[in-house]
Amino acid sequence: MSETALMGESRQKLLLDLVGVRKTFDGFNAVERIDLSVMEGEFFTIVGPSGSGKTTLLRMLAGMDQPSDGAIYLRGESLNDMPANKRPTCLVFQSLALFPHMTVGQNIEFALKMRKIAPAARKARALELMRVVRLPETYYSKNVMKCSGGEKQRVALARAFAYDPEILLFDEPLSALDYKLRKTLEKELKDLHRETGKTFIYITHSLEEAMVMSDRIGVMRDGRLVQVGTPEEIYTKPSDKFVSEFMGEVNIVQVRPDGAGRYRSEDLAGSFTVNAPPSTDGYVVIRPEFLRFLASPSDADNHLTGRVHNEYSLGSRVQYQVRVGERMFLVEQPRRQSFGGGDVTIGWDAADAIFVAE
């Protein structure tokens, strides 16, 4: 599947190639036969729920775990035998893994010290990197454990940059931060990516985060890569129910073809039209923002009748829960609307719904 995604970007150079990579822990397959290619300079994000194997995959890239099977190639050369301290990759840990007994400066200079670079040169480079990650120079000799969460994050970044890796690996580095700080740092990371031109491989369980920053996204489930594509592709063409559900709150209706080009659901009255459907059982996925309240049933390709159950303000939008029979549908509107106690009709166009297989 990655082949198709590659076609459009064939001008870029292939950097990393994973072929049939598998990792087994005590008989349990943490990662199952993954094939994936990452381009030079790309910001590639792997998204998946916890336990989907994404951290294991990342640790194999970093050289901390060895694949049980398959190979990882960097520009065509196998990385399998190369230990972590020799690989041109650098991992930014979820825990950040800062060295608690060192100052900010010592943390950043660590990789340089390991290469036996002279102290003066080390310090110059550290200060330069501190500017890049927007840390004040005065922090140079500060105890790293006395820094705030965001500052620690920047130290970890600078430390990774100091290693000057070709590929930076990120293991959910922002997950412990508060919402506002996370948003700021997401943008900064994106900027840093552009400024440095390095390849970033980033893992997160937040699709939102992935959307903001990534060139391409891979979705993982139970050790498999289920879909790889641009944020746009993932968003608009999820490959299956899992991917579409993972993308956030969506309305999903299980359907089967009724033989007349339309689809029927067991627990809902009426039938639906879908653009370009295969003739199998599956699901119709409708995003809340594509559902709307209809003045008359004919205002949209498909419609349902129900009652408003609840409404929530999302700040910029308003979300309504509409009960249709036993089912609850989510409808999002830019503005608040008031309804009497009576029935409402909701509907959507065939072009806004996606059909996915099981």
Place this chain on the structure above:
Amino acid sequence: MKIHALQIQDAAISGTAKKSRGPFLTPGARCALPVIVLLLLGFAAPLTAVIAYSFAEPHSFNVFSSFTFANYAEIFNTENTVWMSFLWSLSLAAVTVLILSVIAYPIAYGMVYVFGRWSGLVSILFVFPLFISENVRLYGWVLFFIKNGVFDGTLNLLGGSDAPEVLYSPGIILFGMIYTYLPYMLFPLVLGLSLLPRDVVDAAKDLGASRYQVWREIELPLAMPGFMIGLLLTFVLAVGAIAESKVLGGQSVIVLTHDIEVSFTYAQNWPLGSALAVLITLITGGLTLFMLFKLDLDRVLGRK
């Protein structure tokens, strides 16, 4: 800030529960009281008694009723060779500590990182000998190493060659001390190494550090509190060791505790023995206090 909050909370609990009693002691101090009383009566007072005895007339029991520096004068008399015992005890202890750290480090490392669910069993196997009287175990070594003992006998059975003679030498005393004090080095080391987050080691490797560099720059400094406790504990206990020299070593060297013992037995001179005990206490106690005040015990024990 956290501490402040806890104090308030304690105050709240005690305040509501024991309003009538008033804030005589905080709950913490109240809980500490039994230990403190025990240590005052069973540790501080005996040490005072030793100090008092060390200033009593030589060969007498006139404690608290006579005062003289004669015992210390005797020890520091240039003709007295008791310094040799000090030297032996301290250097044997120092070498024991050095060798023990080399022996115990890989085991501790294995217990923390490699042995997984087996490390529980491994630690029980290492704790257990602490509960067997030291004399029995050391005598077991005599039976092993002596001529026609287990080692020699087995070699004779197998190939007819004699086992090397190792008993009754300073080397075997050292061996005995290493043997006896192994758990006291091992467990603090395990504690120390488990203070060290796995991620931090991985990060260092990832940043290009070789195995040795990881050990020197990360593992060692971060495991240092546990390491220090182990060093201190084994050193202090080894300075007080006596059975190894007597049972295994054939007294090939005379250790300090032996001199103290002779003062209390053959020499009938409790005051002199006390003066020696005071000196050994000064050394070990000083070292202990110095180290303990450098350590953050909450971090080491609480793994916070």
Place this chain on the structure above:
Amino acid sequence: MVEFSRRTVLQMLGAGGAMAAASTGFARNAFAAGRDKEMNILCWEGYNSAQVLDPFRTEFGATVKAESLTNDPTMVNRLRAGETKVWDLINLNNPWARKLMWPEKLIKPLDQEVFQPYFAKMLPEFKAPFHWAMSDDGKDLLGMAQRFGPYSFVVNTDKVSRKMAEDEGWDLFNDKAIVGRYGVQESDDWNVFDMFLVAGIDPFKVHSEAEMATFLATAKRIYKGAKLIGDMASLNQALISGEIDLYLTGGTYSVSPARADGYPNLRGITPLRGPMNGKGGVMWIEVTSTVNNPNLSPLAPKFLQYVQRPEVAHTVAFAEGTFNPVSQMGNPECFKLFTKDELEAIQWDSLSEEMARSVAYDIVPDYEKALDLLNAAKRERG
């Protein structure tokens, strides 16, 4: 994990309380009450053995505790330090009773009417006037005699013949050929005697500085050349294993268990001649005295009578750790209990001649100084 009776818990709580109350004298009374079923013995190895004590325990329904220490000065010092409150009987080499414990009021005299008759049945050497069991003024009986024996050195006669050892005597240890082949027992009061004897000096007199210097030089040499310094058990084990061929300070007391175990080639040696008015050996006679305990157990004199019984005396002689002749062997009823092997173990064949060649254990006048030198000599081993 342990079964506790309520009483035990109370007792042990009492221990905590007692500590606080000790200075008020409460403890003294608490511990003093009702001692007619308990008795404590501070003794040389032998009296503390199960064979001797268990029948006594059964017969008298008594709780008997015994602690064995392997030297006299320590035991005396324990009493001097205030343990007269703890012990009922103390068993030591005789001069300590006469010369130290009696003058210092650490022991009580025995009822002569009860105990005098026992001496009549003892071996000839122990019959009246038995001055070593009496106070110096001859008025008080300070203890009962039982075990005795010559105590100089022990050799493996397969390596050093008995004749040569007796003939050369202490000079054996002046021979460079035995360096590294001998051990020294950790028994410092006896070692003081022996170092003097090896140096050719009578230990039991006041010594000149020159003699002390010779003593030190000898002690240094002997310790330097010793393969090991150890306790009796280690030395016997080393002798049997072949680590050493002889050891200093030893005799029937120390070597008899090995002889009884099938090593008749090991033998206590008493030199034919030496610097003590021509005598070369040292021997010991134990005296067991009642401690000047403010609350002496009534069992203490009973025990002293108990061990005079022929069969018990025989048991004392062959208690589990060390085998020794006993004075009660003068009584035919007792003597007939000894088997040929047992007599062989205690070197009965040569016992009287060895005793005749020996002087009695005594307190060295300048013991403290000699002991300091001895310890200095030991330190130079390392």
Place this chain on the structure above:
Amino acid sequence: MNQEQAALRTRTLLWVWTIFVIVVVYLPVVCSALASLTKSRYFLFPIRKWSFDWWDKTMASIEVSTLVKTSLMLAGSVTVLATLIGFFGALAFARYNWKGRSLFQKVVLLPIFFPQPVLGLALLLWFNALGLPLSWHTAVIAHLVWIAPVVTLVIAIQVYGFDPVVEEAAFDLGASRLQVMKEVTLPMLWPGIWSGMLFAFLLSWGNFPLSLYTSGADSTVPKWLFTKMIAGYTPMVPTLGTMSTLGAALVLSIGGVAVILARRRSN
């Protein structure tokens, strides 16, 4: 696969080394057991005549049963008292934040970091100065001085993992201070308390240097072993030593199971 091999080699080396050291640790214990099974008094290997004589004699001896009783009473009393003292000590060590805490933590550790023969002698002098007759009661105090701090430490490690907020919640729900202790604090700390008891019992059971100077006429198993070892050695010494080791192993396994059960229940 090179790296994998290197990791495997490290693991193997660590295991080999650890097992080697464990074997060395138990070697003399085995030698001791061998010496108890020989008929003769002195040990020569290979053993010429095997026999259980010394085991029979040891079992039959009133002497030995007295020793065992004394050792049990001593260890039992030490266990109860040390656990009581150590439990509260551990709360003061790790649970409460109070003014003297940091100092307290250090002071508690001092007896552990102290040469035991010297501590035993110091206590002897002190009891002597008080005029206190020595018996196993005084040995209880001596053992406590060393063991109560150990127990404090063992329980404190459990207390560190205990969130005091739970106590607060119970208090808030109307429990009295005593009820909080009984219903919340104690059950949550059980595994630590059990381990503490186990340590207390076994350390007291095996202790020699403190008993030597402070138990007076009451001989404990290790003290008897020592006196018999230096004079009056018979294979009863290794026999009783081996029995004592087996006894400790039994207590440890029973106690260990109890600790595991307590831990499982508290989880």
